[in-house]
Amino acid sequence: MPIIREIVTHEPATRLATVSAVTRPVPCMVRVTFSGSELVGFPSGGPTDHVKLYFADPSVEGPTNRTVTRDYTAREFRNVDDGTGFGSTPELDIDFVIHEEDSSSGPASAWASAAAPGDQLRISGPGKSKLAPTGVSRVILIADESALPAVTRWLRLLAPEIQVTALLEVADAGVTPYFDAESLAARASVTWLYRTDRATREAPGQVEAALRALGPIGGDVYVFAAGEAGLLIPLRRYLRRELGLPADQVAVNGYWKRGDELFDHHAPLDATDPD
Ligand SMILES: Cc1cc2nc3c(=O)[nH]c(=O)nc-3n(C[C@H](O)[C@H](O)[C@H](O)COP(=O)(O)OP(=O)(O)OC[C@H]3O[C@@H](n4cnc5c(N)ncnc54)[C@H](O)[C@@H]3O)c2cc1C
Structure with missing residues (x-):
């Protein structure tokens, strides 16, 4: 489908x-x-x-x-x-x-x-309003703090039979109470990643590593990723170029760009590889 x-x-x-x-x-x-x-x-x-x-x-x-x-x-x-x-x-x-x-x-x-x-x-x-996707059995949500409100909407609007996996990269554990832990755990399989860990472990690609660790992504899985534009580029390359997922299966949206107050989220995320 x-x-x-x-x-x-x-x-x-x-x-x-x-x-x-x-x-x-x-x-x-x-x-x-x-x-x-x-x-x-x-x-x-x-x-x-x-x-x-x-x-x-x-x-x-x-x-x-x-x-x-x-x-x-x-x-x-x-x-x-x-x-x-x-x-x-x-x-x-x-x-x-x-x-x-x-x-x-x-x-x-x-x-x-x-x-x-x-x-x-x-x-x-x-x-x-771009409605929640039909024809999916699972949705993967990737977000930083700026996209936690969007994650809230995804969790509310996805049909209960759709499996949800969330990779949430935030400053530190102080952000996790944004969601009620019990209802979040009941609805989604969540991995919290902390930027503090990224700094100490020198692991700038921790979100990409977590995404790769999810393994193959089938044709009935939708991926939504939003947050700092620069950090999303390798994720998009992995999803679109390495895995070859089509554009209608993947939404990677830069919500802001470090050091850029005039960031335009309609411009291609990756200038070297526009859709
Ligand atoms: C579709 C969409 C939905 C969004 N939804 C939300 C939302 O619900 N909540 C939310 O908080 N943001 C959201 N954002 C992101 C928000 O629009 C940007 O963060 C915006 O740049 C904030 O404007 P500002 O005036 O505070 O900072 P700006 O004047 O745009 O930027 C000033 C400086 O702050 C930095 N900066 C901007 N945003 C952040 C950030 N989040 N963290 C750290 N530094 C930052 C910039 O790099 C720049 O150096 C969304 C963006 C899009 C495109």
Whole structure:
């Protein structure tokens, strides 16, 4: 059976949303809950649904209307009973990684570090939902912190009979409580890899080694990998060139690039080998 990810397009929409809560699921992540009437009807159908968030352009000194955008996964959208028995309030959670080197680096990370109830942000999209694949018996998820919200969506949206294997590379064990350990273990076979280990063991390819250790990847397995673009290139080469997996079986998405604030995730990940 072919592997298909159906695409559902949505009406273009830019919404003004108000922060209603701010929490820290783990020290390196800020979860901002947005609400407001403009979120009514927010579409939420695919595991990688994402939005553009608008921030004041940091290159302009002082207050400005000039904006820059950054992409973020719509971790969870829900309609919460408003207690009147008649209506509900829309809520959208977005999880922001606070960059480990410098919490003020980057307008999105800096905004999230200081976010408080009552703050407002413009949110556009998602323009489309690429639905979970059909025709698969197993999905392999590879992610760093920036893609843990997407992993959350994958785990929620994949049919229960689909086997899930996750290779998650994060700074250290302090990130693992991002998921409830019991429900994660019940749904997926997970390997946590720590960058601290990579530094001490001089093993820059620990994710690639873990992926290779999974053995052959059959025609009914889908692979999603997202995170720092440079670290994903060898994974893509292994999957697409060494194993020869077709493009519709593999999604390798650079979510950010070290040292590059203008990173375009639509550009080919590997300039020497575009699709
Ligand atoms: C489809 C998609 C979905 C995404 N979903 C999420 C999400 O749900 N949560 C999330 O946190 N990110 C997510 N990202 C990644 C996010 O868009 C980038 O990390 C973005 O660059 C952050 O913007 P910024 O303004 O904080 O930093 P920028 O101004 O873009 O960059 C400033 C500096 O910070 C570095 N940097 C950027 N991101 C990180 C990082 N994660 N860790 C360490 N250093 C970094 C850059 O290399 C640069 O040197 C997603 C990206 C895509 C394409």
